Amino acid sequence: MRATLDRGLPVRLARFVRGSHPPVPSLAFAVLWAYGVTGLFAALDPGAPPWRPGAGTAVAAATVFVDLMLMRALDDVRDLDYDRRFNPGRPLASGAVRTGDLAVLCVAGAAVLLLLNAARPWRAGILLAQLGYAAGAIAVHRRWGRPSADDLFRGLLVSLPAPVLLHLYLYAGYLDASGGEPxxxxxxxxxxxxxxxxxxxxxxxxxxxxxxxxxxxxxxxxxxxxxxxxxxxxxxxxxxxxxxxxxxxxxxxxxxxxxxxxxxxxxxxxxxxxxxxxxxxxxxxxxxxxxxxxxxxxx
Incomplete structure (x- = not known):
């Protein structure tokens, strides 16, 4: 039975990726996000030298792709009960993937993020802080129901640090490449x-x-x-x-x-x-x- 479950895990995760984080549009979105927001830092930096994307920007794009997949997995866990009613076709809500499978995905994804950013450990630390914060907020919500899922404004405030930390990761990459100061x-x-x-x-x-x-x-x-x-x-x-x-x-x-x-x-x-x-x-x-x-x- 254990071997059967292990063999089934990649299949279930593939269902999750197809249904919640389709690779082609998600990769295009991640690339534009990473390149665009890094360009935004350059556009607003009064002391910036001429900026061009480089290998570091490509690593950032791959990082954003994986990070957004993990954020999607955590969001699906948080919204499971709601999705069973309003979005029953989602992989987790439909039973095509399990919460335990997504936990495995998050651990493996975090390892991938660390490998991608091994040359800049402090940037990897920003990502781990983001994932840790998001996972902690969802654990609190699942355990104690705080904040209430129906309180959208409070939920928005609680979730805000996650994208802010992702932008700070991109800013750290921009500073490394440009040699500038915060x-x-x-x-x-x-x-x-x-x-x-x-x-x-x-x-x-x-x-x-x-x-x-x-x-x-x-x-x-x-x-x-x-x-x-x-x-x-x-x-x-x-x-x-x-x-x-x-x-x-x-x-x-x-x-x-x-x-x-x-x-x-x-x-x-x-x-x-x-x-x-x-x-x-x-x-x-x-x-x-x-x-x-x-x-x-x-x-």
Whole structure:
């Protein structure tokens, strides 16, 4: 029986990867995230030398790919009960993979992250801190139900350190490559990226008619309030980027291009759609990363 279970583990993990972290789109997203946010640090750094991606950026992209897979696994464990009701097709909710399998994946994935970043142990330490924090927060939630899964705002605050730490990992890589010193520009870049991601968080849960028990900010802010916040965040993100960018003036306008996506989605939603267009938040983030990369390359 033990041998049968061991042989079945790779199959179940493959089901998880296909269903929750499909390799091709996930890799494209990770590459744009790593290259784009690293470019963002360069675009906002007043003392930066000309920046070009290198081998370290490629390692960062591979790291982000693995890290996001582990974050997805932890999120699926946290949301298991909810997904069984609202997303029954997810691998964990459907029984295609088990929580124990995902624990094995997280341990193996952490080892891979350490190997990828063995040359810079302190950067690996940032990743371990992120994974440890995320796992600890989920363990507290599963054991004591805190914060309540229905308290989206508190849950958002609790989960915020995980992406911030991932951005700090990318910042550490940028500093290593550029030979620069930490500065306010690094914090500003993280704010720009977090505000952009905030749009995806609020827009992705925007619906006019929530199903019974569905987690959405509409129950607290209403449809108009949620839509207003979802549209304010990308505008703020672009405004901060434009105000602080060190790129040539003409190129700075590239920061405004991603706003076309939430604007088009808002127009569609205003015409009576029940839900915000599902592909729009992801498309917006990808365009943001691409614009950050372009701005970084102009330095």
């Amino acid at each position: 500065g306010v520009h690094g914090a500003v870049a993280v704010v720009v990226a977090v505000l952009a991601a905030g749009h995806a968080e609020f827009a992705g849960k925007l619906t006019r008619r929530p199903r019974a028990g569905e987690r959405t900010y509409v129950t607290t802010l209403g449809v108009k309030g949620t839509a207003a916040l979802a549209l304010t965040l990308p505008v703020l993100s672009a405004a901060v980027l434009v105000a602080c960018s060190q790129a040539p003036a003409g190129w700075t306008l590239v920061a405004l291009a991603p706003l076309a996506v939430p604007a088009a989605a808002a127009r569609s939603f205003a015409r009576g759609r029940t839900r915000w267009p599902s592909a729009a938040p992801g498309a917006y983030l990808l365009l943001c990363f691409a614009s950050y990369l372009v701005l970084g390359l102009t330095r």
